[in-house]
Amino acid sequence: MKNIILISIILISVSACRNKNKIEEPIVEQASTSIITLTNAQIKSAAIVTGKLEQKAISSILKVNGKIDVPPQNLVSISVPLGGYLKSTRLLPGMHINKGDVIAVIEDQQYIQMQQDFLTAQAKINFLQQEYERQKELNKSKASSDKAYQQAEADYKSQKVLIAALSEKLQLAGINLQQLNDSCIQRSISIHSPINGYVSKVNVNIGKYVAPTDVLFELINPTDIHLALKIFEKDLNKLYIGQKLVAYTNNQPDKKYPCEILLIGKDLSPERNTDVHCHFEAYDKTLVPGTYMNADIQVRNYRTLVLPDDAIVMFENKMYVFIAKGNNEFEMKEIKTGISEKGYTEILGADNISDQGFVIKGAYSILMKIKNTTD
Numbered sequence: 001m002k003n004i005i006l007i008s009i010i011l012i013s014v015s016a017c018r019n020k021n022k023i024e025e026p027i028v029e030q031a032s033t034s035i036i037t038l039t040n041a042q043i044k045s046a047a048i049v050t051g052k053l054e055q056k057a058i059s060s061i062l063k064v065n066g067k068i069d070v071p072p073q074n075l076v077s078i079s080v081p082l083g084g085y086l087k088s089t090r091l092l093p094g095m096h097i098n099k100g101d102v103i104a105v106i107e108d109q110q111y112i113q114m115q116q117d118f119l120t121a122q123a124k125i126n127f128l129q130q131e132y133e134r135q136k137e138l139n140k141s142k143a144s145s146d147k148a149y150q151q152a153e154a155d156y157k158s159q160k161v162l163i164a165a166l167s168e169k170l171q172l173a174g175i176n177l178q179q180l181n182d183s184c185i186q187r188s189i190s191i192h193s194p195i196n197g198y199v200s201k202v203n204v205n206i207g208k209y210v211a212p213t214d215v216l217f218e219l220i221n222p223t224d225i226h227l228a229l230k231i232f233e234k235d236l237n238k239l240y241i242g243q244k245l246v247a248y249t250n251n252q253p254d255k256k257y258p259c260e261i262l263l264i265g266k267d268l269s270p271e272r273n274t275d276v277h278c279h280f281e282a283y284d285k286t287l288v289p290g291t292y293m294n295a296d297i298q299v300r301n302y303r304t305l306v307l308p309d310d311a312i313v314m315f316e317n318k319m320y321v322f323i324a325k326g327n328n329e330f331e332m333k334e335i336k337t338g339i340s341e342k343g344y345t346e347i348l349g350a351d352n353i354s355d356q357g358f359v360i361k362g363a364y365s366i367l368m369k370i371k372n373t374t375d
Contacts, residue, residue: 034331034332034333035325035329035330035331035332036329036330036332036366036369036370037327037328037329037330038328038330038366038369039328040328042369043328043362045365046362046365046366046369047361047362047365048359048361048362048365048366049359049360049361049362050324050357050358050359050360051308051311051357051358051360052354052355052356052357052358053305053306053307053347053350053353053354053356053358054305054306054307054344055303055304055305055306056303056304056306056344057301057302057303058301058302058304058306058339058341058342058344058346059298059299059301059302059339059341060238060298060299060338060339060341061296061297061298061299061339061341062235062238062239062296062297062298062299063294063295063296063297064229064230064231064235064294064295064297065229065230065292065293065294065295066227066228066229066230066275066276066292066293066295067227067228067290067291067292067293068225068226068227068228068287068288068289068290068291068293069225069226069227069228069277069289070220070221070222070224070225070226070289071224071226073224074195074197074220074221074222074223074224074225075218075219075220075221076194076195076197076218076219076220076221077215077217077218078103078104078191078215078216078217078218078219079210079212079213079214079215079216080106080189080191080210080212080214080216081172081173081212082108082110082111082169082172082173082212083108083110083209083210083211083212083214084106084107084108084110084111084189084209084210085106085107085108085207085208085209085210086104086105086106086204086205086206086207086208086209086210086216087104087105087106087107087188087206088104088105088206089103089104089105089202089204089206089216090103091103091104091199091202091217092199092202093199093200093201093202094198094199095198095199096197096198097193097196097197097198097199097219098193098196099193099194099195099196100192100193101192101193102190102191102192103191103192103193103217104190104191104216104217105188105189105190105191106188106189106191106210107187107188107189108187109187111173111175111186111187111188111189112185112186112187114166114169114170114173114175115170115175115180115185115186116185117162117166118163118166118167118170118177118180119180119181119182119185121159121162121163121166122163124159125156125159125160125163128152128155128156128159129156131152131155131156132152132153132155132156134152135148135149135151135152135153136149136152136153173189174189174190174191174192175189191216193219194219195219195221196221196223197219197220197221197222197223198219198220198222199217199218199219199220200218200219200220200289201215201217201218202216202217203215203216203217203218204216204217220289222283222285222287222288222289223283225280225283225287225289226262226277226278226279226280227247227259227277227278227279227280227293227295228275228276228277228278229275229276229277229278229295230273230274230275230276231264231265231273231274231275231276232272232273233268233272233273233274236264236274238297238299239261239264239276239297239299240261240264241261241262241263241264242260242261243260243261243297244258244259244260244298245258245259245260245261245278245295245296245297245298246258246259246295246296247259247278247280247293247294247295248293248294248295249291249292249293249294250292250294253294257280257281257282257284257287257293258280258281258282259278259279259280259281259295260278260279260281261276261277261278262277262278262279263276263277264276264277265277278295304338304346304347305346305347305350305351305354306344306345306346306347307321307344307345307347307358307360308343308344308345308360308361309340309343309344309345310360310361310363310364311358311359311360311361311363312335312337312345312363313363313364313367315367315371318334319334319335319336319337320332320333320334320335320367321333321335321347321358321359321363322358322359322363322366323353323356323357323358323359324356324357324358324359330359330366332366332367332370333353335347335348335349335350336348336349
């Protein structure tokens, strides 16, 4: 019996010692799911510093994308007004050309016929003019009938119209009328480049017949290329003419191209966006029309409530801060964040907590203690 009593006393003593040790060793004591209590040692170890929300002027960076475009006056489609067979060309996509260079030679029998008709009409005009003047003098003295005079006048004026029309057709075809005579009739015409630039498309091959509606080549003058950005409706009120931005490609994100907004579209697409046209401050020959680019646009500054980035932690894909409640208690509160700039982040809807104290240093350490305690 004495042995039983002795064993019971020993077990009670051991249990009491264990409970005592358990009470003296708490690391984190969680009063609720959102409030945590730390010891002074833990606060010192985590280097926790508290502070309040600050009013700061920050500027947001609007990230958009688009592509390099060419204004209509710098994009030229080459066609042959009267058609014909392509006799020769040296053009290849990407080739540089100068204004006035021969880019193609077209031949067709219609050019021979037009020159023949023009020279024949010119040869006949002198006879018709003299006959008209003769009939005019005879009609004054009534030596000839009015009908003969009127016929001579109509023939002469019709011939003048014919010569004028053939002259315009020949000039449209590119034939020099000053060099045209009965001993110099050409069966081919030369197509000249109207701009300085480079070839973007070649749609024909030698020997192919091209109609007046066919586009043989597309030429680009890249000296006035611009950046066309897609801007959504909700961001349009942040932009203005003359606003600065920087553009960059996916391949070279570190190479920045300063730009300026020149034109903001006034109509919206079915996707609720519009084009904003920007001018490159410096022309770069490596920029090719059609290249996709990203752009960062700095919008106007505005004042808002912010906290240092160190005060905000992410847990289970949500953003949290810790509010200092006093007596070493900290409340973990979910928040919505806005723009981040220069180490500070905008706190949305913070008016109802603007007078609270927040953990601005050591927030991550508190989160780790909560996670360890939960685990």
